[in-house]
Amino acid sequence: MSVILTLNAGSSSIKFGVHETGVEPPLLASGQVENLGPLARLKVKGTPAREIGPADHAVALRAILHALAPVLEGRKVLGVGHRIVHGGKSFGDPVRLTPEVIDQLRTLEPLAPLHQPHNLAAVDAARLAFPEALQMGCFDTAFHRGHPFVNDAFALPLRFYEQGVRRYGFHGLSYDYITSCLRRDWPALAKGRVVVAHLGNGASMCAIKDGHSVGSTMGFSALDGLPMGTRCGQLDPGVLLYLMAQGMGAAEIERILYHESGLKGLSEISHDMRTLLASDDPRAAQAVEYYVFRLRREVGAMAAVLGGLDGVVFTGGIGEHAAPIRARVIEGMEFLGLELDAGANAKDATRIGTGPVEVLVIPTDEERVIARAVSKALS
Numbered sequence: 001m002s003v004i005l006t007l008n009a010g011s012s013s014i015k016f017g018v019h020e021t022g023v024e025p026p027l028l029a030s031g032q033v034e035n036l037g038p039l040a041r042l043k044v045k046g047t048p049a050r051e052i053g054p055a056d057h058a059v060a061l062r063a064i065l066h067a068l069a070p071v072l073e074g075r076k077v078l079g080v081g082h083r084i085v086h087g088g089k090s091f092g093d094p095v096r097l098t099p100e101v102i103d104q105l106r107t108l109e110p111l112a113p114l115h116q117p118h119n120l121a122a123v124d125a126a127r128l129a130f131p132e133a134l135q136m137g138c139f140d141t142a143f144h145r146g147h148p149f150v151n152d153a154f155a156l157p158l159r160f161y162e163q164g165v166r167r168y169g170f171h172g173l174s175y176d177y178i179t180s181c182l183r184r185d186w187p188a189l190a191k192g193r194v195v196v197a198h199l200g201n202g203a204s205m206c207a208i209k210d211g212h213s214v215g216s217t218m219g220f221s222a223l224d225g226l227p228m229g230t231r232c233g234q235l236d237p238g239v240l241l242y243l244m245a246q247g248m249g250a251a252e253i254e255r256i257l258y259h260e261s262g263l264k265g266l267s268e269i270s271h272d273m274r275t276l277l278a279s280d281d282p283r284a285a286q287a288v289e290y291y292v293f294r295l296r297r298e299v300g301a302m303a304a305v306l307g308g309l310d311g312v313v314f315t316g317g318i319g320e321h322a323a324p325i326r327a328r329v330i331e332g333m334e335f336l337g338l339e340l341d342a343g344a345n346a347k348d349a350t351r352i353g354t355g356p357v358e359v360l361v362i363p364t365d366e367e368r369v370i371a372r373a374v375s376k377a378l379s
């Protein structure tokens, strides 16, 4: 039997799937290595999670290929689909990853240092492991390509826009998946005005109107907008000037903004929402309060971009599992038509709102969007 392998290298995890080929490719195996760092865990769906010790993206990928060996035994991998975080100006639809395309994508590494190098390392590893397979790249920026100029530009001299200094927006595979779920299960809502909050280790919010992105909190890089596990989110550019005037170089500033900020930076405890919610340290509480405050602010902004609201969808690790965060985002938002069903929320139910505006929790599945694209390319 022939199969498709999907690889989704995020900032804190590598998620994977083995799919059959077909229009809606059935899933044979899936899982992730999560918590990349000193205490990484391998979870293969249907088996208990296992600590694999210190693991970066490369170690995690080897562990995944090893764990998948029994599943792939006697099956031919026809295609490997990769999440590629940055497609820049030139890439939108899924593309075949030829050496020329890979070279072009490498030039975007400085724009997404937490992702792009790992995405492309996975491509290299997959080409070695499955030399005959079709390698396809699916872009996190694609879903936002059609968003309007006002959400695409910065108010810098226009020549920078021409050079590609734009608000690309990310988490597009996730927004694509959520949009496909809405079309299938909530067709009226799918035609309406929806804010999707993708809250994982990285986090963004997208304003979606009739299935299309019209606004996103993330911009040129995956730093802007909401605060994240270790990333700062929206920042006054004057802060960067101040750091530079203090003598800091680009590499040091990059380390602070990508690795030492966000929940981790504010709490000085952890990037992980689970740890912060379980902590009684006031710094943890303060970091969570900041996180919630910024989320609420952006829900308001996205509702304004949409000219009203028909639904809010929570997804990503925090969006799917952190009931207290969802509650604190929705509480007191009756003025927007949002009311929480506390019981349903505590159970991570799909439908957690009781007000006129639908509030949903939908687990995302970026791998499925990738598998669909590879399957389509193969047929």
Ligand SMILES: Nc1ncnc2c1ncn2[C@@H]1O[C@H](COP(=O)(O)OP(=O)(O)O)[C@@H](O)[C@H]1O
Pocket (backbone or CB within 6 Å): 010, 011, 012, 013, 199, 200, 201, 202, 229, 271, 272, 273, 274, 277, 316, 317, 318, 321, 322
């Ligand atoms: N049960 C939970 N409660 C609160 N937060 C959680 C829970 N499970 C996962 N998370 C959060 O989700 C994050 C991982 O989200 P995920 O979307 O898988 O990450 P990635 O950005 O790497 O794709 C973790 O860092 C943690 O903060």
Ligand SMILES: CC(=O)OP(=O)(O)O
Pocket (backbone or CB within 6 Å): 009, 010, 011, 012, 085, 115, 140, 170, 171, 200, 201, 202, 203, 222
């Ligand atoms: C773009 C981005 O931040 O991705 P992730 O949430 O997977 O780190």
Ligand SMILES: [Mg+2]
Pocket (backbone or CB within 6 Å): 010, 011, 200, 201
């Ligand atoms: Mg992710």
